[in-house]
Amino acid sequence: MFNFHLVLNFVTGYYKKGNLVMKRGPIIRRYIRTWFIFDFIATLPITWFIPERNVDYWPDDDFDETAALKDDLMARSFLETDRLVSTLTDFDPA
Numbered sequence: 001m002f003n004f005h006l007v008l009n010f011v012t013g014y015y016k017k018g019n020l021v022m023k024r025g026p027i028i029r030r031y032i033r034t035w036f037i038f039d040f041i042a043t044l045p046i047t048w049f050i051p052e053r054n055v056d057y058w059p060d061d062d063f064d065e066t067a068a069l070k071d072d073l074m075a076r077s078f079l080e081t082d083r084l085v086s087t088l089t090d091f092d093p094a
Contacts, residue, residue, distance in 0.1 A: 006039045 009031050013022040021027065 003043050006036075006043055009035065009039065 010028055011024070012031075013020050013027060014030060015021070021030075
């Protein structure tokens, strides 16, 4: 997609002092001096700039996922209960 954008900008006119410039030479010079470098970098694969890393996506062998989930759910239920109690104590039926 960005490759097409890059090529299209070489033939897209621009306004200078209220006049539309459609001559190819000035359009190319202006584009190269302004946005070309940004558009060119956007067309390059991002993997060229990010170093390869060996990342282990699996949890450690001693990691107990069930226990972690249980702890998380207990903490959430405590927070919800605490919020409910504080809401009920602040409630004034009058």
